[in-house]
Every structure is written in C-alpha cells, then in structure tokens.
Amino acid sequence: MNGLGNDFVVLDARADALALVPDAIRAIADRKEGIGCDQLVALEPSTKADVFMRIWNADGGEVAACGNAARCVAALVAAEQGRPQVSIETEDQVLGALVGSDNQVTIDMGVPRLAWNEIPLAEPFHDTRRIELQAGPIDAPVMHSPAVVNVGNPHALFFVDDVEAIDLGRIGSMLEHHPLFPERANISLVQVLSPGHLKIRTWERGAGLTRACGTAACASAVAAIRRELTGRKVKVSLPGGDLVIEWREADGHVLMTGPYALDFEGTLPEGLLAGAGV
Numbered sequence: 688m689n690g691l692g693n694d695f696v697v698l699d700a701r702a703d704a705l706a707l708v709p710d711a712i713r714a715i716a717d718r719k720e721g722i723g724c725d726q727l728v729a730l731e732p733s734t735k736a737d738v739f740m741r742i743w744n745a746d747g748g749e750v751a752a753c754g755n756a757a758r759c760v761a762a763l764v765a766a767e768q769g770r771p772q773v774s775i776e777t778e779d780q781v782l783g784a785l786v787g788s789d790n791q792v793t794i795d796m797g798v799p800r801l802a803w804n805e806i807p808l809a810e811p812f813h814d815t816r817r818i819e820l821q822a823g824p825i826d827a828p829v830m831h832s833p834a835v836v837n838v839g840n841p842h843a844l845f846f847v848d849d850v851e852a853i854d855l856g857r858i859g860s861m862l863e864h865h866p867l868f869p870e871r872a873n874i875s876l877v878q879v880l881s882p883g884h885l886k887i888r889t890w891e892r893g894a895g896l897t898r899a900c901g902t903a904a905c906a907s908a909v910a911a912i913r914r915e916l917t918g919r920k921v922k923v924s925l926p927g928g929d930l931v932i933e934w935r936e937a938d939g940h941v942l943m944t945g946p947y948a949l950d951f952e953g954t955l956p957e958g959l960l961a962g963a964g965v
C-alpha cells in the first residue's frame with residue numbers, strides 16, 4: 688500500500704504473531720532482493736482499538752508513528768468492519784480515523800509534544816520553535832535554527848526559502864544521527880508558500896528520502912503555526928502529493944487528511960524470509 692508514494696508492506700499478523708527480526712524486515716523492505724518499502728507494517732490484535740499497528744522502518748528499527756501508513760490501515764479495517772470510523776492502537780497512542788469518499792482518510796494524530804525532553808533532545812532548549820543547530824559550511828550554513836516537534840516520533844523542521852535548492856540526500860543522514868537527537872530524528876525542509884500552504888521535503892529516520900511523510904507534514908504545520916507563519920489549517924505539498932493538516936484550537940489535536948492506495952494484495956514470496964534467518 689502507499690500514501691502519496693510513501694510505500695508499505697502491510698502484513699496481517701492478527702491470526703498468528705510474527706517474530707520479525709531486523710534482518711527479516713530489511714529483507715522484505717529491500718527494493719532489489721525483497722518486495723521493497725519505506726516501512727513494514729504488521730496488523731496485530733488490540734484490546735483498546737480495532738487493530739494494533741506495529742511499524743518498522745526499512746533499516747529494521749521499530750518506530751511508534753507513521754501517518755501515511757495509518758491512513759492505509761484505517762481504510763483496510765474500515766472495509767473489514769463495514770463502518771467508516773475506526774481506531775488504531777500504536778506503541779505511542781490510540782489514533783481515531785474516519786474513512787471518507789474518494790479514498791480520503793482523516794487521522795486524529797493526537798496532541799503534539801513540544802517540550803525539549805519529549806522530542807527528545809539531548810540537552811534542554813526552552814524554546815523549541817527554534818533551537819541552535821546548523822548544517823552546511825560554518826560560514827554559510829544552508830540550514831539552521833530548526834523547530835522540533837514530536838507527533839509520536841521525533842521531527843526537526845528547517846524553514847528555508849527554497850526546498851529544492853538544498854541537497855537533503857547529502858546532509859540528511861548526518862542530521863538524522865546528530866548527537867542532539869538521542870532517538871535520531873526525521874529531518875524536513877519547510878518552505879512557506881502562503882499563510883495556508885507549505886511545501887516540504889523529508890529525510891526520514893531509518894528510511895532516507897521518501898515521496899511523502901505524514902508525521903512530517905503534521906510536524907511542519909505545527910512548527911509553522913507556532914512561528915505564526917500560517918493559519919491553523921494548512922495544505923502541505925510533498926513530492927508525492929498534498930495533505931491537509933489542521934491543528935485544532937479546541938483540543939490541540941492534529942488532524943491529517945489525505946489519500947491511501949492499495950497497490951497489490953498477496954502472500955510473501957516463499958523463501959524471502961528464509962534468507963533472513965527467520
């Protein structure tokens with residue numbers, strides 16, 4: 688499945704648990720030898736929601752949030768349950784979801800976490816709208832003073848004049864692994880096109896450059912609103928397409944609306960996991 692080109696292998700592990708070790712995840716995610724995906728998702732039973740969504744990045748690391756995958760899983764479960772409103776438990780929180788028409792899904796991503804130790808950062812910064820961090824030549828930093836936001840996963844948002852003018856593929860990994868981020872971070876460039884429209888590019892923790900990152904779109908909107916650069920409802924344009932993000936005034940929840948797509952359905956090719964020692 689995919690959300691704006693951010694692609695996933697979604698395994699149904701509700702009938703029998705999968706003991707997926709990192710090597711197996713990397714084998715499935717491998718675009719040459721495996722099936723190929725940015726993240727691997729396993730559906731598991733839940734006592735608190737309609738389903739438990741377990742998420743691993745292509746590098747084999749388990750993570751607690753994936754916005755684009757949440758829309759895909761919501762659509763699957765809504766079709767099974769025969770109702771448009773479903774809930775998804777993750778390691779981080781229970782997400783509410785509403786499946787609309789023409790493949791649009793809205794996910795309630797909960798309340799963003801904004802304190803330095805909730806991102807988390809390795810040292811205290813009391814204004815997380817911009818922290819001291821820069822990248823690029825010391826005398827001409829191309830990116831500096833990012834905002835940081837946690838929407839179930841850590842994000843650093845660098846506001847720049849032109850997201851196309853910076854080679855994120857070259858510096859993304861260095862920033863992802865910067866010592867300031869003890870759990871690493873998803874790194875985004877954010878360009879304000881208008882008070883209602885952002886354009887972003889993201890280097891994802893554990894996956895690299897992707898066509899879209901739902902949690903980065905949420906984090907970018909929150910960061911822009913905190914800097915009073917946009918209204919509370921923002922269109923976010925990513926390489927793979929657009930999402931609409933609203934940081935609701937009434938309860939502080941972030942709502943993300945966008946498409947999902949089912950690419951194909953089948954079973955894992957025989958032997959794929961054997962090679963990974965599973």
Ligand SMILES: N[C@H](CCC[C@H](N)C(=O)O)C(=O)O
Pocket residue numbers: 693725726744750751752753754755756840841873891892893894899900901902903
């Ligand atoms: N790379 C992210 C997880 C996937 C997020 C992204 N695919 C999304 O749609 O939110 C992380 O390590 O936190």
